[in-house]
Amino acid sequence: MSQTLFTGPGPVLQQRIPQRLVSGRPVKHCLHLRASRLESVEQAPPDPILGVSEAFKADTSDLKLNLGVGAYRTEELKPYVLSVVKKAERKIVDAGQNHEYLPIDGLASFNKATINLLLGFDHPAVKEGRVATIQSLSGTGSLRVGAQFINKCIPGKTVYLSNPTWGNHKGIFSNAGVKWEFYRYFDPETVGLDFDGLMEDIKNAPNESIIVLHGCAHNPTGVDPTKEQWSKIADLIVDKNHLPFFDVAYQGFASGSLDEDAYAPRYFVERGIEILVAQSYSKNLGLYGERVGALNFILSSSSAAKKVLSQLKVIARTIYSNPPTHGARIVSEVVGNEGMFGEWKQEMEGMAGRIKGVRQELQDHLERINPDKDWSFITKQIGMFSFTGLTSQQVENMTNKHHIYMTKDGRISLAGLSSSKAEYLAKAIDDSVRNC
Ligand SMILES: Cc1ncc(COP(=O)(O)O)c(C=O)c1O
Structure with missing residues (x-):
């Protein structure tokens, strides 16, 4: 038994395939597919931000550090689920919500x-x-x-x-x-x-x-x-x-x-x-x-x-x-919920505080390692990111030599940095600034 799989406009893609493929059982002989009509589609470049995470995942070095995507990480560089979110989720599940x-x-x-x-x-x-x-x-x-x-x-x-x-x-x-x-x-x-x-x-x-x-x-x-x-x-x-x-x-x-x-x-x-x-x-x-x-x-x-x-x-x-x-x-x-709202604000303060803390540590390390340069911009900037001013060549050095992943415009997400990695990052920035 066989079935028509494609019913596209031209005869090129009309294939007769065995029923066994349709029913999901293993197929013993391969199909001779013709060239795809979509072969001429242009390859799009990877996303400038999310593409950085893909490259990070592929790196097997123990030193690797992902400062590309703006996602908050714990001091252990793990994703963080707010405890107030866990509480709210439990409430939602207990209430037996539907999926309408x-x-x-x-x-x-x-x-x-x-x-x-x-x-x-x-x-x-x-x-x-x-x-x-x-x-x-x-x-x-x-x-x-x-x-x-x-x-x-x-x-x-x-x-x-x-x-x-x-x-x-x-x-x-x-x-x-x-x-x-x-x-x-x-x-x-x-x-x-x-x-x-x-x-x-x-x-x-x-x-x-x-x-x-x-x-x-x-x-x-x-x-x-x-x-x-x-x-x-x-x-x-x-x-x-x-x-x-x-x-x-x-x-x-x-x-x-x-x-x-x-x-x-x-x-x-x-x-x-x-x-x-x-x-x-x-x-x-x-x-x-x-x-x-x-x-x-x-x-x-x-x-x-x-x-x-x-x-x-x-x-x-x-x-x-x-x-x-x-x-x-x-x-x-x-x-x-007043209680949960208060808890959220506290957790948010905690997250913002951790980021401010690593900002300061990064600046302190850089000022010690390379006192000739003004690094005060790091703590003047606010939020998740620091715009380091590193050139694309210097960013390449950060990634290729030091396994530090960041966007090409020189932006680093401090939400992805821990205290224990701040000195490593500072040394890599200093090396890139001096030598590239
Ligand atoms: C300035 C700005 N706007 C909007 C977004 C949207 O992010 P999301 O779609 O994840 O809420 C981001 C995320 O990085 C952002 O930095």
């Missing part, structure tokens, strides 16, 4: 929790119905839904991204058919913010452009504007009638405080500026693989918010239909 579809815009209790975390509890914008929130697939999915909204509902606008920015921003907007440009952000001379360049570029952008701003802990530089600078950026955005799109992937992770890290979007809302915000719970709750996040529009009218939400639902429906349940239930349990 969520509504397109997600779990209502999660959406309430997420906007409360962003704006502070009981914010007037929420009470007045001026907020459109949709649970989405972590930070990336939320950005993508936002990008598609821009393409569909306010077409022709250019999105301005900081230079440099998180490696995925460009692709997210490009793939949604949205044009993007850079605004200046980082000054390699001062290893700090190029504030004048930023202001000039945002000023020169056409009115009503969309400006992507990292809410806190700028990735990859670890350099954030000061409160005074945020105020000047807000003034300019009002003058130009730009629309800010905040990417908040590290709330609580920069300073250890959820409120402190939400300063910038809250300040803009206080100023009456309409904003978009993509949120992620990958880092602050360690829910990386659960894909839990949200896209929020904080607007000046409830009728606009209602219409926006209707469009966001149409967009989400055709990409992934509705979001996953598990992570959203965890966030909702943790934020909705």
Whole structure:
């Protein structure tokens, strides 16, 4: 007995195969497949961030260290599941939850929790119905839904991204058919913010452009504007009638405080500026693989918010239909329970504190090993990352000679460093700086 496997357009791929293959039993004789019609597909390069982890896995050296991906590790360099997450999961399992579809815009209790975390509890914008929130697939999915909204509902606008920015921003907007440009952000001379360049570029952008701003802990530089600078950026955005799109992937992770890290979007809302915000719970709750996040529009009218939400639902429906349940239930349990909420804040402080600690240790080692160079930028930068200023050649040396994996732009994730490896890293950086 045989069965037609392919029914493609041409005869080339029409194969008769034995029924035994279809039924899953071993096949004794091989098929003579013809050349694939997809042979001409271009090989895509590996992802600049996740590709680093693949290379790390393949390295068999005991010395290897993965500072590429932004995922928190314990002092033993193991993945960390927050104890408050374990508690919430037990509660969810004990409650005997089902696996029905969520509504397109997600779990209502999660959406309430997420906007409360962003704006502070009981914010007037929420009470007045001026907020459109949709649970989405972590930070990336939320950005993508936002990008598609821009393409569909306010077409022709250019999105301005900081230079440099998180490696995925460009692709997210490009793939949604949205044009993007850079605004200046980082000054390699001062290893700090190029504030004048930023202001000039945002000023020169056409009115009503969309400006992507990292809410806190700028990735990859670890350099954030000061409160005074945020105020000047807000003034300019009002003058130009730009629309800010905040990417908040590290709330609580920069300073250890959820409120402190939400300063910038809250300040803009206080100023009456309409904003978009993509949120992620990958880092602050360690829910990386659960894909839990949200896209929020904080607007000046409830009728606009209602219409926006209707469009966001149409967009989400055709990409992934509705979001996953598990992570959203965890966030909702943790934020909705006073005890667990307090515990989460403590654990977050602990994680942020461990990162700050290894930052200091790395700087101390470098200052001792190579006192001629100014290493103070390491503790001036905040969040998970340090932008080391290493060139791509120096990064190659870090990986090929020292088995230290990091992105080509010289960014290292300090969340992947332990105290015991800080000196090894410092020596490798010093060797790369001196000899490459
Ligand atoms: C700036 C920024 N935005 C968004 C994300 C989105 O991450 P996720 O999709 O895992 O929430 C990241 C993750 O590294 C990030 O650094």
